[in-house]
Amino acid sequence: MTSPQRPDALFDMTAVARNTARGRAMGSTFDFLREEVADRMRDRLMDINRQFDSILDIGGRSFMTGAKAVGLPADDAALDTEPKSHDLVISNLSLHWVNDLPGLMVQANHALRPDGLFMASLFGGDTLHELRHALIAAEAEVTGGANARVIPFADVRDLGSLLQRAGFALPVTDMDSITVTYEHPLKLMQELRGMGEANAMTTRSRTFLRRDVLMRACDIYAAKFAGPDGRVPATFHVMYMTGWHPHESQQKPLRPGSGKINLADALKAGKPPKAE
Numbered sequence: 001m002t003s004p005q006r007p008d009a010l011f012d013m014t015a016v017a018r019n020t021a022r023g024r025a026m027g028s029t030f031d032f033l034r035e036e037v038a039d040r041m042r043d044r045l046m047d048i049n050r051q052f053d054s055i056l057d058i059g060g061r062s063f064m065t066g067a068k069a070v071g072l073p074a075d076d077a078a079l080d081t082e083p084k085s086h087d088l089v090i091s092n093l094s095l096h097w098v099n100d101l102p103g104l105m106v107q108a109n110h111a112l113r114p115d116g117l118f119m120a121s122l123f124g125g126d127t128l129h130e131l132r133h134a135l136i137a138a139e140a141e142v143t144g145g146a147n148a149r150v151i152p153f154a155d156v157r158d159l160g161s162l163l164q165r166a167g168f169a170l171p172v173t174d175m176d177s178i179t180v181t182y183e184h185p186l187k188l189m190q191e192l193r194g195m196g197e198a199n200a201m202t203t204r205s206r207t208f209l210r211r212d213v214l215m216r217a218c219d220i221y222a223a224k225f226a227g228p229d230g231r232v233p234a235t236f237h238v239m240y241m242t243g244w245h246p247h248e249s250q251q252k253p254l255r256p257g258s259g260k261i262n263l264a265d266a267l268k269a270g271k272p273p274k275a276e
Helices: 013-025 032-046 101-111 129-143 156-165 185-194 211-225 263-268
Strands: 055-058 068-070 086-092 112-124 169-182 232-244
Touching (some): 013 185, 032 169, 032 232, 055 101, 101 112, 112 156, 129 185, 129 211, 156 169, 169 185, 185 211, 185 232, 211 232
Parallel strands (some): 055 068, 055 086
Antiparallel strands (some): 112 232
């Protein structure tokens, strides 16, 4: 049973699902960025000496064979899986659309067996800052006001604390910056639509962007950001996070004060301190 949309929710999950379905209906032409990030995530998994037999894919975009794919749940809905039923829970470029990310991460942790792995990628940081600037500037210039047309993104520095709050052990976060160039800003907007990344904020304008505003935004985008070849860049900051369901076999951090070297003596010797 689907839970109703919370009135204070940032994202309209019905619109998120509709945009995702529309993007998939447009075919695989627009999957190149998700496929690139999925490849990077598979490379990270290969560095882990572990076989994952039962995989849960939140969002269904990991491109992993044999994974059980589930959609993003509505705000208060439970993740469609059983507790302690998977070795790996993975999500590729989907979680930036979740209203309650901490709650979903807790559910992902519950879905893992002991010593199971959670790995996710999501857009964050200054993703699409060029498009955001052009749209705000154009709408303010032409109409005297502006609507939020590019969603806000989380900061990578917040993800580590979210992993800890969700109960994961050994949390790790990092970020890649990927720049894609397009012959025209309209090509970028078509790409985002085909990726299912159209605006789904609850506060979004329900009317189409006026043509004069759109054309002015394209002019501003090109004037400020185009390279010598006339192509315009779009920045995507991809944030990664990994964490493990706790297990007694995992490495434990040293207790504060457990080091057995005197720091002053080490500095006098001109050598870095070593733990025994």
